[in-house]
Amino acid sequence: MWRLKIGEGSNDPYLFSTNNFAGRQTWVFDPEAGTPEERAEVEEARQNFYKNRRQVRASSDLLWRMQFLREKNFKQTIPPIKIEDGGEITDEKATNALRRAVHFFAALQSSDVAQMRNFIKNMFNNDCNQVMI
Numbered sequence: 001m002w003r004l005k006i007g008e009g010s011n012d013p014y015l016f017s018t019n020n021f022a023g024r025q026t027w028v029f030d031p032e033a034g035t036p037e038e039r040a041e042v043e044e045a046r047q048n049f050y051k052n053r054r055q056v057r058a059s060s061d062l063l064w065r066m067q068f069l070r071e072k073n074f075k076q077t078i079p080p081i082k083i084e085d086g087g088e089i090t091d092e093k094a095t096n097a098l099r100r101a102v103h104f105f106a107a108l109q110s111s112d113v114a115q116m117r118n119f120i121k122n123m124f125n126n127d128c129n130q131v132m133i
Contacts, residue, residue: 001042002032004014005066007112041066052105065108 005026017024034042045062068074078100081093 001031001039002027002029002063003033004067028032041048064080068110070107072107074104076104078103 005028007024008117016025045066049056049062078096080100081097083089083093
């Protein structure tokens with residue numbers, strides 16, 4: 001299973017860093033990593049991407065998202081906001097949608113805060129965040 005490692009490399013004698021490897025991201029493959037359920041979830045995401053690769057070009061960083069949310073035991077506690085066609089968008093609904101999105105993206109934040117560029121990209125391209133604009 002592929003795992004994202006962030007800010008590592010200080011034990012490698014061939015690597016040098018002036019900022020303690022902040023922002024350094026490397027993907028490492030370990031065939032024995034994860035539980036069978038996690039490996040099945042990753043394989044399902046991989047197969048889904050393969051089937052839809054001609055319609056959706058971006059991978060949506062699903063492996064990264066699954067890994068970070070699992071490591072932080074993330075549970076979305078804020079209920080989703082449903083607005084029917086022609087329904088009224090109130091301040092309360094917009095605020096709750098924003099809270100839900102911020103709660104989700106805060107869980108995806110890495111320890112060295114280098115993932116912020118991924119969030120900025122998503123703020124304008126992700127369907128779940130269209131309420132925020």
